[in-house]
Amino acid sequence: xxxxxxxxxxxxxxxxxxxxxxxxxxxxxxxxxxxxxxxxxxxxxxxxxxxxxxxxxxxxxxxxxxxxxxxxxxxxxxxxxxxxxxxxxxxxxxxxxxxxxxxxxxxxxxxxxxxxxxxxxxxxxxxxxxxxxxxxxxxxxxxxxxxxxxxxxxxxxxxxxxxxxxxxxxxxxxxxxxxxxxxxxxxxxxxxxxxxxxxxxxxxxxxxxxxxxxxxxxxxxxxxxxxxxxxxxxxxxxxxxxxxxxxxxxxxxxxxxxxxxxxxxxxxxxxxxxxxxxxxxxxxxxxxxxxxxxxx
Amino acid sequence: xxxxxxxxxxxxxxxxxxxxxxxxxxxxxxxxxxxxxxxxxxxxxxxxxxxxxxxxxxxxxxxxxxxxxxxxxxxxxxxxxxxxxxxxxxxxxxxxxxxxxxxxxxxxxxxxxxxxxxxxxxxxxxxxxxxxxxxxxxxxxxxxxxxxxxxxxxxxxxxxxxxxxxxxxxxxxxxxxxxxxxxxxxxxxxxxxxxxxxxxxxxxxxxxxxxxxxxxxxxxxxxxxxxxxxxxxxxxxxxxxxxxxxxxxxxxxxxxxxxxxxxxxxxxxxxxxxxxxxxxxxxxxxxxxxxxxxxxxxxxxxxxxxxxxxxxxxxx
Numbered sequence: 001x002x003x004x005x006x007x008x009x010x011x012x013x014x015x016x017x018x019x020x021x022x023x024x025x026x027x028x029x030x031x032x033x034x035x036x037x038x039x040x041x042x043x044x045x046x047x048x049x050x051x052x053x054x055x056x057x058x059x060x061x062x063x064x065x066x067x068x069x070x071x072x073x074x075x076x077x078x079x080x081x082x083x084x085x086x087x088x089x090x091x092x093x094x095x096x097x098x099x100x101x102x103x104x105x106x107x108x109x110x111x112x113x114x115x116x117x118x119x120x121x122x123x124x125x126x127x128x129x130x131x132x133x134x135x136x137x138x139x140x141x142x143x144x145x146x147x148x149x150x151x152x153x154x155x156x157x158x159x160x161x162x163x164x165x166x167x168x169x170x171x172x173x174x175x176x177x178x179x180x181x182x183x184x185x186x187x188x189x190x191x192x193x194x195x196x197x198x199x200x201x202x203x204x205x206x207x208x209x210x211x212x213x214x215x216x217x218x219x220x221x222x223x224x225x226x227x228x229x230x231x232x233x234x235x236x237x238x239x240x241x242x243x244x245x246x247x248x249x250x251x252x253x254x255x256x257x258x259x260x261x262x263x264x265x266x267x268x269x270x271x272x273x274x275x276x277x278x279x280x281x282x283x284x285x286x287x288x289x290x291x292x293x294x295x296x
Numbered sequence: 297x298x299x300x301x302x303x304x305x306x307x308x309x310x311x312x313x314x315x316x317x318x319x320x321x322x323x324x325x326x327x328x329x330x331x332x333x334x335x336x337x338x339x340x341x342x343x344x345x346x347x348x349x350x351x352x353x354x355x356x357x358x359x360x361x362x363x364x365x366x367x368x369x370x371x372x373x374x375x376x377x378x379x380x381x382x383x384x385x386x387x388x389x390x391x392x393x394x395x396x397x398x399x400x401x402x403x404x405x406x407x408x409x410x411x412x413x414x415x416x417x418x419x420x421x422x423x424x425x426x427x428x429x430x431x432x433x434x435x436x437x438x439x440x441x442x443x444x445x446x447x448x449x450x451x452x453x454x455x456x457x458x459x460x461x462x463x464x465x466x467x468x469x470x471x472x473x474x475x476x477x478x479x480x481x482x483x484x485x486x487x488x489x490x491x492x493x494x495x496x497x498x499x500x501x502x503x504x505x506x507x508x509x510x511x512x513x514x515x516x517x518x519x520x521x522x523x524x525x526x527x528x529x530x531x532x533x534x535x536x537x538x539x540x541x542x543x544x545x546x547x548x549x550x551x552x553x554x555x556x557x558x559x560x561x562x563x564x565x566x567x568x569x570x571x572x573x574x575x576x577x578x579x580x581x582x583x584x585x586x587x588x589x590x591x592x593x594x595x596x597x598x599x600x601x602x603x604x605x606x607x608x609x610x611x612x
Contacts (some may be wrong), residue, residue, distance in 0.1 A: 023297060042410070102404070103349070107585055109581075110581045114578050118578055121573060237413040240413065241429070276413075280410065280413055284398045
């Protein structure tokens with residue numbers, strides 16, 4: 001017997017919802033990273049997409065050239081990407097804090113072009129594939145749909161990282177410092193906290209999140225130099241929709257938009273590429289500060 | 297001081313006209329037409345970034361969509377070139393009205409992200425709509441004849457046609473900047489709450505500036521599609537939005553001639569590096585980084601600053 005929802009077989013619907021949930025987890029990790037960075041540095045990191053790509057390439061390169069396995073790659077790649085971010089903050093971004101925020105956007109945009117260009121020069125635009133680690137080969141038949149193990153792992157891993165980040169920021173002393181630095185960095189520094197170091201490490205962490213997402217994505221999508229640039233535009237829209245005021249808000253918005261995108265693929269495939277932007281337009285009309293945003 | 301500024305501007309304008317008239321005899325005219333189209337595009341963009349302080353990261357939407365409309369009107373519906381370009385301008389202005397109306401609800405970096413998002417919608421539409429020809433674009437667009445008199449398939453006639461369009465657009469931007477309306481725009485750039493407290497409806501001024509900028513970007517894009525007889529996805533891509541930002545930044549944002557000079561440099565660079573694969577992207581990115589870190593006034597801006605501080609330094 002075939003169960004149908006609005007004339008669509010339930011298998012197709014659930015399959016697309018699964019893909020939507022996976023995309024949504026990536027939106028969530030990436031917009032979370034952007035929100036943390038924005039909170040403390042007041043810049044929008046345009047390099048975020050390129051750093052996601054860098055994470056995927058770091059995992060692919062360490063597997064291909066050094067034979068490093070997936071699990072080590074999952075730790076190693078974010079560290080490499082995070083270290084790159086720390087260098088970037090120390091050498092370049094630091095010089096721009098006294099200027100208009102737009103310069104931060106322009107600088108990171110330029111860096112994104114450089115990174116994308118370098119990898120395109122080295123590896124071309126055709127995708128490289130990263131084989132799914134043995135332990136996640138195959139999947140389970142849930143009766144109503146087939147769930148590949150690796151996809152389940154991606155959802156679990158990204159949600160775990162998102163909620164761990166939320167917990168640290170909202171429920172621990174370190175997070176309290178972070179929130180204080182977002183509100184009033186001068187006052188916190190006056191209490192003896194090393195705010196510049198905190199800013200550097202926060203940027204490194206936000207960027208490492210992008211690298212982590214890149215490694216998770218490597219076995220699902222093709223590893224290509226342009227994998228980040230189209231994604232980042234959607235993630236920007238997610239950030240506008242959610243508003244950057246709340247950590248939990250960016251996680252929830254990311255996942256919800258991924259699911260909505262998946263649903264659109266079932267019912268009206270032509271619009272699946274633009275549905276996020278249409279929602280962005282609606283949010284701007286009805287609640288310009290974003291669903292979870294506060295007007296600054 | 298004002299008299300000197302006016303004089304140097306007159307000299308600049310005269311110099312530009314002479315260069316524009318001599319250049320096609322020395323350089324390849326198609327290359328020059330490309331420079332002129334991008335120069336107009338960059339000047340239109342600068343109206344928004346340099347004089348209102350709004351960074352749009354989606355201006356390719358206006359440039360590219362006008363290109364598609366012009367190409368379609370001229371090729372499929374046998375419009376004459378001027379009417380075709382005007383259709384392009386009308387469509388890009390309407391797009392500017394809608395996108396601008398939504399985007400000015402937020403400011404700063406949100407504004408940049410929102411315009412980028414809407415430009416991506418235009419990109420998807422260009423990829424999927426029937427008349428745009430998907431990946432192929434609209435090819436073999438006829439240039440036609442101007443008012444039934446001047447044959448635009450002749451390269452030199454086309455050059456002068458493009459030159460006149462550029463000069464009209466440039467003059468319009470100059471007039472806008474130096475009008476009372478332009479003064480209000482600058483006031484908004486410097487201090488928006490104060491402009492509002494003086495009784496100006498700042499959102500309306502921002503929207504008007506956005507529409508003018510979108511219309512002139514459309515003028516540039518429509519003209520470019522006639523020059524190359526092609527409308528393609530390259531012109532609606534976000535890379536194009538980034539390139540026009542770079543032209544303005546490199547030449548000098550908020551200066552009158554800066555964006556045109558930036559356009560000349562970026563187009564030249566693109567032409568020379570066309571055969572070197574991704575090196576164009578790498579070098580353009582590197583110029584971005586250098587400009588932001590070391591060179592924020594841009595070429596013309598730095599020169600103006602030198603001229604301004606020169607007498608005092610001479611005395612000291």
